[in-house]
Amino acid sequence: MNAMGASYYQFCPVAKAMELLDERWTLLIIRELVTGSQHFNELRRGLPRMSPSLLSKRLQQLQRAGIVDRRPDGSSVCYVLTPAGSELRPVVEALGSWGVRWIGELGDADLDPKLLLWDMHRNIDHASIPEGRTVVHFEFPDAPRKARHWWLVITKEGADVCDVDPGYDVAVAITASLRRMVEIWRGDLSWSDALGAGLLEVDGPEAMRRALPGWFTLSAFASVPRPS
Amino acid sequence: MNAMGASYYQFCPVAKAMELLDERWTLLIIRELVTGSQHFNELRRGLPRMSPSLLSKRLQQLQRAGIVDRRPDGSSVCYVLTPAGSELRPVVEALGSWGVRWIGELGDADLDPKLLLWDMHRNIDHASIPEGRTVVHFEFPDAPRKARHWWLVITKEGADVCDVDPGYDVAVAITASLRRMVEIWRGDLSWSDALGAGLLEVDGPEAMRRALPGWFTLSAFASVPRPS
């Protein structure tokens, strides 16, 4: 339980906590683990701009700090939060609630479609999804060519993100600017407001179009009330 | 509302928050402001190892981020939290509550007597203090010569910390190792347990000795329940 970042030389619990947590990326790793990611490459998908060596280093630091436990699991490896680590959930929640209220402006570079789809894929309300296989197609006309089309293939077992057409029948096709779709995900904009304002186009059978908003549990912070 | 630390290039509210808050010292400044410090040199006293240039830089960054407001106030200057800044209190509280539960081990270098007295001086329950002037003398036998003796001079108007004998009559004299005193402050150890175990010596009139524990509101995190 020590030797992570530089010391503040203070006995204050906030300072002692920040010695462990104030380094770049650290709390985002915790966020990923709180969210349920367990494997190295799963963490990487949630932290695409982080180099693997740095992720590796941070995970080792978090182990030494008693926050993360590394469990070899067959041929695989699981990273799981210790009891101490699990109790960081309120910290992550407080940060996210603050962030969604006070940091409204997103840069274009913050709008990563891969990350958006990755987030959506792990927040699907499977109880609301029809039987069998459901495919949702996303088109972001403003995104660069290679990031314009995405498919979410949802089955009882889970969901897969594809950046090439998997070939299955599409249940619903969504066309919207990447920025609007991110705003919906974050709860800055509601499905109905977006539809009403023509910011979003949804194609597919009436029943499917109606059901669509229920399929996705939006960001955990979407329901945080906004200021003013 | 931007341009502080490096971007994570994520739309996640936690990431956007950490872009502003993950730099060294930043959340400790927020802690000081939440605690009630307002002036530059007041902040410095709570952050003794921080260089003034860095504090200045951070305050400017926090202004640009819309978290701190700089108010020239006569010949003086007040730094106060904006509404957005005030809402960081839950973040600081979550961090402190976590820290006090899971970071028990303090290094010797974390035990700064000046910081301890500074903290105590601004957490005095003036309603419990006797009329007139009350002086409490602290002796830390394990501290370096120049940091061994401290006096807290408490009046209705406030409290002053002295590292030289102010000459007034002493109401109560406390002798304890610096580490024990910090533990009491943090709530790791109770006054009564410390007294019972002989870890603490209190000299003075019976009534004063009895009343002493009521004079100090301990650290805001002292009452957080501990694990196991």
Add this chain to the structure above:
DNA sequence: CGGTATCCCCGTCGATACTG
């Protein structure tokens, strides 16, 4: 009291390539 100015080192981080 409320800050700037300057200097320089060292460590962090990013990028990329590669391995069992």
Add this chain to the structure above:
DNA sequence: CAGTATCGACGGGGATACCG
């Protein structure tokens, strides 16, 4: 899938001195 290896730059931040 789960990481290591290597490398270089850049700038963060510590120390100290100084100003209005």
